[in-house]
Amino acid sequence: MAARLLIFEDGGSEDLKPLTWTRPAWDLRCGIVTLAEKTAAAYAGAEVLYHARPHLADVLQEDGGRPILARAAEARSALAGPLLLVSGRILADAGLAARIPLDGPPEIFRSGDTVVAARLADGAAAAAAMAGEVLDAGALPELAVREVDVPLIRWPWDLVGANAREIEADFHRLARPGKIEGAVHPSAVIENPENVYVAADAVVQPGAVLLAGSGPIFIGAGAVVMAGAVIEGPASIGPQSRIKPRAYIGEGTTVGPVCKVGGEVEQSIIQALTNKQHDGFLGHSYLGAWCNLGAGTTTSDLKNNYSTVRVSVDGREVDTGRLFAGLVMGDHSKSAIGTMFNTGTAVGVGANIFGGEFPPKDIPSFVWGGARGLAEHDFDKFCQTAERIMARRQKALTPAQRAMLEFVFHQTRALRRAVTG
Numbered sequence: 397m398a399a400r401l402l403i404f405e406d407g408g409s410e411d412l413k414p415l416t417w418t419r420p421a422w423d424l425r426c427g428i429v430t431l432a433e434k435t436a437a438a439y440a441g442a443e444v445l446y447h448a449r450p451h452l453a454d455v456l457q458e459d460g461g462r463p464i465l466a467r468a469a470e471a472r473s474a475l476a477g478p479l480l481l482v483s484g485r486i487l488a489d490a491g492l493a494a495r496i497p498l499d500g501p502p503e504i505f506r507s508g509d510t511v512v513a514a515r516l517a518d519g520a521a522a523a524a525a526m527a528g529e530v531l532d533a534g535a536l537p538e539l540a541v542r543e544v545d546v547p548l549i550r551w552p553w554d555l556v557g558a559n560a561r562e563i564e565a566d567f568h569r570l571a572r573p574g575k576i577e578g579a580v581h582p583s584a585v586i587e588n589p590e591n592v593y594v595a596a597d598a599v600v601q602p603g604a605v606l607l608a609g610s611g612p613i614f615i616g617a618g619a620v621v622m623a624g625a626v627i628e629g630p631a632s633i634g635p636q637s638r639i640k641p642r643a644y645i646g647e648g649t650t651v652g653p654v655c656k657v658g659g660e661v662e663q664s665i666i667q668a669l670t671n672k673q674h675d676g677f678l679g680h681s682y683l684g685a686w687c688n689l690g691a692g693t694t695t696s697d698l699k700n701n702y703s704t705v706r707v708s709v710d711g712r713e714v715d716t717g718r719l720f721a722g723l724v725m726g727d728h729s730k731s732a733i734g735t736m737f738n739t740g741t742a743v744g745v746g747a748n749i750f751g752g753e754f755p756p757k758d759i760p761s762f763v764w765g766g767a768r769g770l771a772e773h774d775f776d777k778f779c780q781t782a783e784r785i786m787a788r789r790q791k792a793l794t795p796a797q798r799a800m801l802e803f804v805f806h807q808t809r810a811l812r813r814a815v816t817g
Contacts, residue, residue: 399442399443399478399498400442400443400444400445400477400478400479400480400519401435401436401439401442401443401444401445401479401480401481401482401498402444402445402446402447402465402475402479402480402481402482402519402522403422403432403435403436403444403445403446403447403482403483403484404447404481404482404483404484404530404531405420405421405422405447405448405449405484405530405531406483406484406485406510406511406530406531406532406533407530407532408421408483408485408510408548408549408550409421409449409484409485409530410710411550411551411709411710412424412485412549412550412551412552413709413710413726413744414684414710414724414725414726414727414742414743414744414745414761415552415667415682415684415724415726417726417727417744417745417761417804417807417808418452418684418685418726418727418728418745418800418801418804419452419685419727420432420446420447420448420449420452420456420484421484421485421549422435422446422484422485424549424555424667425555425650425652425665425667425668426487426549426555426558426559426562426650426665427558427559427561427562427563427564427565427566427632427650428562428563428566428567428570428614428632428650429566429570431484431485431486431487431488431549432444432446432484434487434488434489434562434566435482435484435486435488435492437488437569438488438489438490438492438493439480439482439492439493439498442480442498444462444463445463445465445474445475446462446463446464446465447464447465447466447471447484447526447531448464448465448466449466449529449530450466450467450529451799451800451803451804452466452800453466453467454796454799454800455794455796455797455800457796458794458796458797465526466526467526468523468524468526468527469523471520471522471523471526472520472523473520475519475520475522475523476518476519476520477518477519478515478516478517478518478519479515479516479518479519479522480496480498480513480514480515480516481513481514481515481516481519481522481531481536482496482512482513483510483511483512483513483548485548485549485550486512486513486546486547486548486549487546487547487548487549487558487562488546489547489565490565490569492546495544495545495546496512496513496515496544496546497515498515500515501515501540502515502516502517502537502539502540503515503539503540503541503542504533504536504539504540504541504542505541505542505543505544506541506542506543506544507543507544507545507546507548510548511533511536512544512546512548513544514533514536514539516536516537521536521537522536551707551709551714551716552682552707552709552724553680553682553707553716553718553721553724555665555682556648556663556664556665556680556681556682556721557718559648559649559650559663559664559665560611560630560647560648560663561630563611563612563614563629563630563631563632563648563650564611564612564630566614566632567593567612567614567630567632568612570614571593571612571614572593573590573591573592573593573612574589574590574591574592574593575593575594576589576592576593576594577594577595577596577598578594578595578596578597578598578599578600578615578617578619579598579599579600580594580599580600581600581601581602581603581604583602583603584600584601584602584603584604584605584606584621585603585604585605585606586606586608587605587606587607587608587609588608588609589608591608591609591611591612591613591629592606592608592612592613592615592629593612593613593614593615594615595615595616595617595618595619595635596617597617597618598615598616598617598618598619598620598621599619599620599621600615600621601620601621601622601623601625602623603623603624604621604622604623604624604625604626604627605625605626605627606621606627606629607626607627607628607629608629609629610628610629610630610647611628611629611630611631611647612629612630613627613629613630613631613632613633614631614632614633615633616632616633616634616635616636616637616653617635617636618635618636619633619634619635619636619637619638619639620637620638620639621633621639622638622639622640622641622643623641623642624641624642625639625640625641625642625643625644625645626643626644626645627639627645628644628645628646628647629647630647630648631645631646631647631648631649631650631651632649632650632651633645633651634650634651634652634653634654634655634668635653635654636653636654637651637652637653637654637655637656637657638655638656638657639651639657639658640656640657640658640659640673640674641658642658643657643658643659643660643661644659644660644661644662645657645661645662646660646661646662646663647662647663648662648663648664649661649662649663649664649665650664650665650666651666652665652666652667652668652669652670652685653668653669654668654669654789655668655669655670655671655672656671656672656673657671657672657673658672658673658674658675659672659674659675659676659677659678660675660676660677660678660679661677661678661679662678662679662680663679663680663697663720664678664679664680664681664682664683664722665681665682665683666682666683666687667682667683667684667685667727668685669685669686669789669791670683670684670685670686670687670688671687671688671689672687672688672689672693673691674689674690674691674692674693675691675692676689676691676692676693676694677694677695678693678694678695678722678723679695679697679720679722680697680718680720680721680722681695681697681722681723681724681725682723682724682725683723683725684725684726684727684728684729684745685727685728686727686728686782686785686786687725687727687728687729687730688730688731688785689730689731689735690730690731690732690733690734690735690750691733691734692733692734692735693731693732693733693734693735693736693737694735694736694737695722695723695737695741696722696736696737696738696739697720697721697722697739698719698720698739699719699739702719703719704716704717704718704719705718705719705720705721705739705740706740707721707724707740707741707742707757708742708757708758709742710811711758711811711814713758716740721739721740722737722739722740722741723737723741723742723743724741724742724743725742725743726743726744726745726746726747726761727745727746728745728746728778728782728801729743729744729745729746729747729748729749730747730748730749731749731750732748732749732750732751734752735749735750735751735755735766736752736753736754737754737755738754738757739757740757741755741756741757741758741759742757742758742759743759744759744760744761744762744763744808744811745761745762745801745804745808746761746762746773746778746782746801746804746805747759747760747761747762747763747764747773748763748764748765748773749765749766750765750766751765751766751767751768752767753766753767753768754767755767756770756815758815760808760811760812760814760815761804761805761808761811761812762775762778762804762805762808762812763812763815763816770815770816771816772812772813772816775801775802775805778801779793779798779801782801
């Protein structure tokens, strides 16, 4: 009997950069919660272990509460016994455990050309597959193969495209529709209140409008929807986040925990701890953590000729096949006032973008500048800024976080030098 589950990272994490430079693929948000939280919910009651690339392990272990395995040596004893491995890129639904059961004979589960799961009689056999940066499914024991149909996240825009329906699915699993546990001002307007959940300690201020006719609206614990803001469902506002006065939060938008968001946002995901406080449009975009968009920062998410949008992923240009694609921004990146991002722009980790003209569409990690040129960002100065920003949220840049960011700094140097000289 397989009583345990290992959510693992595979080579597909590469295609989710820059978001996955600083977190595992399974820690990306889609809907109200992360991919890992969806998978764990699908196997309710199972003990869950987590695999991540080695450079992320110490930071993840600092968070506590999740057993993290990153290296083969530590995995052999920890994984001994029956085990089900499940890809961290699966977009799990309620039927996942029926398609890939926790218990059963040893076998490999494949969706298309991707190994998405493996059930092992002895999980210690997976240790050899963890010898590299990611878990190599090709190094697993040779077992019978079962074809399964499961949704798999490959690109950042897959998360954005799935977000509206995932908010709906998460809402009906997590929330109590129609339950108002926080404080809603009598002058606030709630359309279809049976499709709204306001958690304890959340506040909906005077004149705010919650339009839940087209989808559910989830307001997390301690969140504040300020006066005159409009939220159109499906939408999710994370715990302790603030929606600024007169903001418009359009359908398909997720605001993660402890964010401040204003202006116009639609069909976008904001991971956590990020500020977009001011006017300006953000559409079909994904922002990482600890980002800040200056006043008037605006993204384009549709080309004038209505052709599909191409985006750079880790230095490779990829056709999204989508008409709408905005900005993908890695952790700790920032834009100055009046910044304009072209359709399908990718910004790496730790970048600082400024200037009144459109910057390049492919902005590597740890650069400083804009349309008139980019220079390498001094790593120590970057850390000094990060420390100041994090202190404003009563957080510290820990040695483990600094080491992880320094790893990313060195790993992205070739891409940076290609544009800075």
